Amino acid sequence: MIRQSAFEPAGNAMLKGGLHCHTTRSDGDGAPEDVIRLYAAHGYDFLALTDHRYYNYQDFAPDAGVLIVPGMEMDRDLPGEGVHCFHTVCIGPARADGNGFAQDERFAGGTVRDQDEYQPVLDWIHRNGNMTIYCHPQWSKTPAAEFERLRGNFAMEIWNSGCALNNDEDTDAACWDMLLRQGQRIFGVATDDGHRMDEHCHGWVRVNARRTLGDILAALRSGAFYASTGPEIYDFYVEEGRAVVRCSAAKKIRFHYGYAPTRLERGEALEGAEFPVPSHYTYIRASVVDAEGRKAWTNPIFLK
Ligand SMILES: [Zn+2]
Ligand SMILES: [Zn+2]
Known part of the structure; x- marks a missing residue:
């Protein structure tokens, strides 16, 4: 059996992040302490x-009990x-654990011609001990071909609440499949x-980790998480040629492997689905839609 690492039994809670x-430290409406308290709620x-x-390390609302990731x-x-x-x-x-950036350190923007000119920016971020997520490709108007050569991103956004809710831009997972089809090992957040303030708290990751910064970052880096805007996913594995997903009540469950058609199950309150995986698939992932149209996505199981 190959079990997606978010669901490897380790006795951890699935932390919501x-x-x-x-x-207001940049162009947001909410003060940092109010934003943190909203997420806590x-x-x-x-x-x-x-x-x-x-750059930020600071916990502006320590009483809220939310662990702040730098x-x-x-x-x-x-x-x-x-x-x-x-x-x-x-x-x-943390700074003491190899983070090269300082609290309140500001950085310049700029212009690059293409992804190859952007790569040194990513390399510099990685050299400073940080992990990187490629953001909102649809909003940035970068189809997969414009960022597929970037190296070192552990993840890319497949849902961005601001883009989806304000601009109806929610097709980032299609770019994800294009990268996965190429054999890239990149996770979806x-x-x-x-x-x-009303744009916060609609999309999150559930991470199989203990509640320490080091554990959370390690679990993210290894793909031990899934992404959601509502539904819960309890398990996802491939055993004897069958992919199996278990989840909270769903109206649609899909299996994706990068090409059409996806395999679709429909029902009123599905608790899971199974799918025989053809031997030529290089990866498989699942997504779930609930009665309110909210989605959740597993990370892929890499088969080759
Ligand atoms: Zn942003
Ligand atoms: Zn942005």
């Missing part, structure tokens, strides 16, 4: 305050009119990227 939000265990090019959002513009750019969420360890 927010990896991308904005506060929605049951989050950890949160990164990822203001634009402005981070920021970095970017470069691409030439041309309108929005066309690369945005990257950076998250990292749901984030909020909230700027207004």
